[in-house]
Every structure is written in C-alpha cells, then in structure tokens.
Amino acid sequence: MKQMKWTGLILAAMMVFLAACGGGNNAGNSGNNKQESEQASSNANASTNTAADDTAERTIKHALGETKISGTPKKVVVLEWTYAEDLIALGVQPAGVADVKGYGEWYGAIDPKLDAAVVDVGTRQEPSIETITSLDPDLIIGVSFRHEAIYDQLSAIAPTLIFNPYPEEGGLDQYSEMEQTFSAIADALGKKAEGEKVLADLHSYYDESKAKLASAGKEGQEVVFTQAWTNEGVATFRLFTDNSMAMAILAKIGLKNAHQDSTFQQYGYSETDIEGLTKTPDASVLYTTSATDTVFSELLPKNEVYKNLNFAKENRVYDMKGIWPFGGPLSAKLLVERTLEALS
Structure with a gap:
C-alpha cells in the first residue's frame, strides 16, 4: 500500500513536470508565432511600400509647365530624336518615334539601336495624332519649337512633357539643358538612379x-x-x-x-x-x-x-x-x- 502511494506520488509529479514542459513549449510557440506574424506584417508593409513607390505620383517640370505622372510609363512616344536617345540611354525602347528612318541615319553608331517594333509616328515637324493615339501611350515627349502648338492635343492622349533644347540668352547653355532634361526624363520613367549613373x-x-x-x-x-x-x-x-x-x-x-x-x-x-x-x-x-x-x-x-x-x-x-x-x-x-x- 505504501509502495502504491509512492508510485502515485511519482506519477503525479511526472504529470506536473510534463505539463510544465508542455506549457513552456506552448509559450515558446506563442512567441515564435508572434515573431512570424510581425515578420509577415513587416514583409507585407515592405511590399506595400514598394508598390507605392512604383505608383507614386511625381511632378515633372518642363518648358510648358508641370505634368503629373503616376507609376512607371511602359509605352512612351517621343517626337524628337534626342529624347529617343535619352530613352535608349536609360535602357528603355520607345513605343513610337517621329521619323524613325532619320533617326537611323544620324544615330547609326549609337547602341543599342531602336527596336524593329518601334512605330514611326510621322515627321518630327508634323507627327500623326492618329498614329500616336493608336499606340495608347503612357507618356509623350516633345520639343517646344515643334510641338507647343499641339500640346493640348497630345496631353489629351497621355501625360506630355515638352522641353526646350535651345534656351534664350542669359539662361542655361545647351549642354546644361540637355543634362537637366535627361534627368527629368529619367525621373518620369522611374529611373532616376539609372540616370544619375549615366551622367556620372x-x-x-x-x-x-x-x-x-x-x-x-x-x-x-x-x-x-x-x-x-x-x-x-x-x-x-x-x-x-x-x-x-x-x-x-x-x-x-x-x-x-x-x-x-x-x-x-x-x-x-x-x-x-x-x-x-x-x-x-x-x-x-x-x-x-x-x-x-x-x-x-x-x-x-x-x-x-x-x-x-x-x-x-x-x-x-x-x-x-x-x-x-x-x-x-x-x-x-x-x-x-x-x-x-x-x-x-
């Protein structure tokens, strides 16, 4: 009888010990679950922030004012060869370019070349509004001395940037304007860091x-x-x-x-x-x-x-x-x- 009593006490002690161990594991699991939950939340926030950065609205200054751009433009139409070159320098193929043949003649030594899929949207002097519209662009880039008169038409199709590569006396020289415009285009494309590296x-x-x-x-x-x-x-x-x-x-x-x-x-x-x-x-x-x-x-x-x-x-x-x-x-x-x- 006494032996049975001691056996019962031992069994009871073991059960208490196991329960304690089990409680400890549960507490540990609870802590791990909390950490995992916090990590998942952090990852979710980081993902949300990245998405927000990709779609953040930016205000780009240009010769005719300011244009707001959201997200990363994927289809860009350029109406002046210089800006087609700027896109190429940033690793972006334009969707459409004015006078593709002329670009090829004067930019034959520039690599990469324009992709064969790039659509010719007419002359630089008189681009085709119909062709530009058919491309459903996310961004249009033109030059003031050619395209100021059709700025409203272009802006009705997509956000439009118009630059002036020939500043008046007392303003920037043409080289400084080129770098300033290149940086603005890089920002508009969501490639600000890439643009800074190109210039550096x-x-x-x-x-x-x-x-x-x-x-x-x-x-x-x-x-x-x-x-x-x-x-x-x-x-x-x-x-x-x-x-x-x-x-x-x-x-x-x-x-x-x-x-x-x-x-x-x-x-x-x-x-x-x-x-x-x-x-x-x-x-x-x-x-x-x-x-x-x-x-x-x-x-x-x-x-x-x-x-x-x-x-x-x-x-x-x-x-x-x-x-x-x-x-x-x-x-x-x-x-x-x-x-x-x-x-x-």
Whole structure:
C-alpha cells in the first residue's frame, strides 16, 4: 500500500513536470508565432511600400509647365530624336518615334539601336495624332519649337512633357539643358538612379579624355566644329558657338573654340558659306555630315579658297562620321571618342 502511494506520488509529479514542459513549449510557440506574424506584417508593409513607390505620383517640370505622372510609363512616344536617345540611354525602347528612318541615319553608331517594333509616328515637324493615339501611350515627349502648338492635343492622349533644347540668352547653355532634361526624363520613367549613373559615368569619361589629350600635348588646342552639307553645288556650314552642346562637350575635354560670334545664336551655331572658315585658318576642323553628303570628300577639295587654308593644306580636317550634334549623353560620349581618335 505504501509502495502504491509512492508510485502515485511519482506519477503525479511526472504529470506536473510534463505539463510544465508542455506549457513552456506552448509559450515558446506563442512567441515564435508572434515573431512570424510581425515578420509577415513587416514583409507585407515592405511590399506595400514598394508598390507605392512604383505608383507614386511625381511632378515633372518642363518648358510648358508641370505634368503629373503616376507609376512607371511602359509605352512612351517621343517626337524628337534626342529624347529617343535619352530613352535608349536609360535602357528603355520607345513605343513610337517621329521619323524613325532619320533617326537611323544620324544615330547609326549609337547602341543599342531602336527596336524593329518601334512605330514611326510621322515627321518630327508634323507627327500623326492618329498614329500616336493608336499606340495608347503612357507618356509623350516633345520639343517646344515643334510641338507647343499641339500640346493640348497630345496631353489629351497621355501625360506630355515638352522641353526646350535651345534656351534664350542669359539662361542655361545647351549642354546644361540637355543634362537637366535627361534627368527629368529619367525621373518620369522611374529611373532616376539609372540616370544619375549615366551622367556620372559620362563626367568621368570627360575627365579621362581631357587627361589623354593633355598627355598628347593637345590641351587648349583651337578647333572649329561644323555640320556641313551641299546645297545646289554650294557648301553650307553651321559653325557651332560656345553655347552649343557640341562645343560645351569639347570644352570639357580641354579644347578651345576658334569660332566666335559677336551675336548670341540661340540654336548654337552661325550659318555661313566657305568664307566663314577663312576666319579660323589655324584651327583644326571637326565636321559632321549626313552619310550621303560629299561636301568634304568631293566638293571642297576642288574649291581654291578651301585648298589654300592652313587646316586643309596641313590635313587638320577630321571626320566625326555623321555624329548628330544635338543629341544626348550617348552622342556626347561618341563625340569625345571620335575627337580623341582624331587628335591623339
């Protein structure tokens, strides 16, 4: 009997112990469940925040005011080649571009190329409202001197940004405007960080290139940069001024503009004939032409005035191979690359 009593007491003690252990495990499980619940809640909040960031409304300033953009535009129509280049630099293929053929001719050396699926939406001067509407874009980007008159029509289709690449006297120079517009487009596309990296890499490339030219003894060298073409057998030249994007880029790598115009040129160039080149005979000449124009290869070598200029006699005339002088960061880098090849 006594033995049974002790056995009962032992069994009772074991039950209490097991219950205590069980309670401890339940408490532990309760704590774990609480942690898991808090973690799940945190993850849910993070997911919600990310979604909110993706769809956050942003106000983008441009030449005609401010435009609100929500989310990340997926289908973008651009009505000026420069802004198509900006999209490409940010890793975005536009849905539509004005004058796709012309872009291909002047941007042939820019990679990546426009995708074959990109729709031509008409000319840059007169884009097709019907074609643009059919693409159902999320964003439209145009330029003030061509598209201000149709801004309301475009805005009725999709949020529209209109930029002015040719600031008036006393404002930004064209290069600063290019970077400012590129950053605004990057923000509109939800690619602000990517845009900042593109520009940071470009600035580093300027510094490296300036050092290379200095090492080659070319720092401070005078140059003239021109876009030229043949018009009814006569050579016509755009000589770029200091406020132009092209000359600002060349200044960043240590070159000096030999062409000076006493009058402010809003578009960044003075248009002239062969007489304009006679004023800077000792400068080196960098030129760009369309792929089919033979002004430098055929017309000028037969011109007696041209043949007697120092830069022609000393073979200091360099082909920039059709580079578009009004482009964005990719064109800027390409201009520097080709200038380095020519001068160093």
